[in-house]
Amino acid sequence: MDDDFLTISPPIYMVGMKIGCWKCGERMPVVALLAPTVEDAVDQVCVLSDVVALPEDVLSYVQKRVPTFQFRYSKTVQGKYYANICPSCGMLSGDFFLHSEPGAPFFPTCEEEAGLLYLAEIPMQRPVRIRAGFHMGTGELILNHAKRIA
Numbered sequence: 001m002d003d004d005f006l007t008i009s010p011p012i013y014m015v016g017m018k019i020g021c022w023k024c025g026e027r028m029p030v031v032a033l034l035a036p037t038v039e040d041a042v043d044q045v046c047v048l049s050d051v052v053a054l055p056e057d058v059l060s061y062v063q064k065r066v067p068t069f070q071f072r073y074s075k076t077v078q079g080k081y082y083a084n085i086c087p088s089c090g091m092l093s094g095d096f097f098l099h100s101e102p103g104a105p106f107f108p109t110c111e112e113e114a115g116l117l118y119l120a121e122i123p124m125q126r127p128v129r130i131r132a133g134f135h136m137g138t139g140e141l142i143l144n145h146a147k148r149i150a
């Protein structure tokens, strides 16, 4: 996990879909942040993971739509971060599971998989600083093929 603060210029997007909870099988929403303009990652669309700190307005935008995106302790990373919680059973679906394997929700490998995600722009007027890790390579696929919603 990269603990550094990222400096991100607008736009910044919320991406998400519904998956089956690994624990109870109920449908649950999962979300992540997508940032095309991250300082130090020139011309790379970054997918953020393991978010440890983010501005209040970004957080409230996401939590208003997906209240189960919560700051929780994860045994896997032995620390707290903004993770996706199942509304039915309360278990956490970790970012490692959601981001790291090809074909995972935030690691689409083709247009069809990227098209399962929705994409919503978070209204931002200024650069923000977010403490998180990130990965590149799939962000552009998501940006180009996810379903854009208002």
Ligand SMILES: [Zn+2]
Binding pocket: 021, 022, 023, 024, 025, 026, 086, 087, 088, 089, 090, 091
């Ligand atoms: Zn569950």
